[in-house]
Amino acid sequence: MLNIIKNLDHKTLTIALEGRLDTTTAPQLETELKSDVADVTLLIMDFEKLDYISSAGLRVLLSAQKVMNKQGTMKIIHVSDAINDIFEVTGFSDILNIE
Amino acid sequence: MKEITLDAKLGNLDEVLAFVDSRLEELECPVKAQMQIDVAVEEIFVNIASYAYEGQPGSATIRMEIRQNPKSAEITFLDRGIPYNPVEKEDPDVSLPIEKRRIGGLGIYMVKKSMDEMLYERRDGYNILTIIKKIS
Numbered sequence: 001m002l003n004i005i006k007n008l009d010h011k012t013l014t015i016a017l018e019g020r021l022d023t024t025t026a027p028q029l030e031t032e033l034k035s036d037v038a039d040v041t042l043l044i045m046d047f048e049k050l051d052y053i054s055s056a057g058l059r060v061l062l063s064a065q066k067v068m069n070k071q072g073t074m075k076i077i078h079v080s081d082a083i084n085d086i087f088e089v090t091g092f093s094d095i096l097n098i099e
Numbered sequence: 100m101k102e103i104t105l106d107a108k109l110g111n112l113d114e115v116l117a118f119v120d121s122r123l124e125e126l127e128c129p130v131k132a133q134m135q136i137d138v139a140v141e142e143i144f145v146n147i148a149s150y151a152y153e154g155q156p157g158s159a160t161i162r163m164e165i166r167q168n169p170k171s172a173e174i175t176f177l178d179r180g181i182p183y184n185p186v187e188k189e190d191p192d193v194s195l196p197i198e199k200r201r202i203g204g205l206g207i208y209m210v211k212k213s214m215d216e217m218l219y220e221r222r223d224g225y226n227i228l229t230i231i232k233k234i235s
Contacts, residue, residue: 023112023145052134054141055206082131089212091193
């Protein structure tokens with residue numbers, strides 16, 4: 001299960017994720033991003049309450065990062081050690097802004 | 100040893116993970132190792148559900164054995180789909196810049212990197228894939 005909590009403030013969109021970003025739930029995030037990211041120049045993804053990510057979730061992050069590279073900045077905050085390990089193994093720590 | 104057999108379809112992923120997690124609880128598995136095992140199970144089951152039967156219905160069996168002293172989990176996936184050996188799959192280049200990055204192959208690569216062993220055999224018409232994770 002995944003909860004997606006969005007907060008749009010001018011051109012900054014903050015998306016807090018709660019739960020699991022997996023094969024079942026990744027399409028939800030993809031849909032939300034597509035509908036809301038058009039005029040955003042700063043996209044902040046808050047992973048404080050994200051418990052889990054699989055390659056389906058990485059796929060959505062990669063396409064979001066590609067979109068934001070064209071129109072602004074994306075950063076990911078509050079990444080847990082376990083999720084950070086996945087970013088390290090897959091080389092995602094080199095292509096994402098993780099704070 | 101315990102096992103479940105179910106239809107090889109994406110909608111059954113949660114049931115597969117619930118089966119695996121319930122056994123990991125018996126091992127008092129740390130959060131990080133549990134996540135690595137869940138990711139591995141998800142990637143392998145999703146592969147079977149997406150490709151093994153080429154759009155036709157089929158089943159998958161997941162067997163799980165846990166050991167104490169030292170702690171480890173051994174999980175075996177069986178399907179009767181087209182022969183597919185993920186162990187031989189070439190690793191993706193994880194050093195490429197973002198414009199050249201592709202997600203294909205990343206799931207199995209994550210499995211290889213996070214598990215202690217990954218073994219494949221084709222026997223009696225079955226794909227048999229086993230992963231082993233030591234739990235410290």
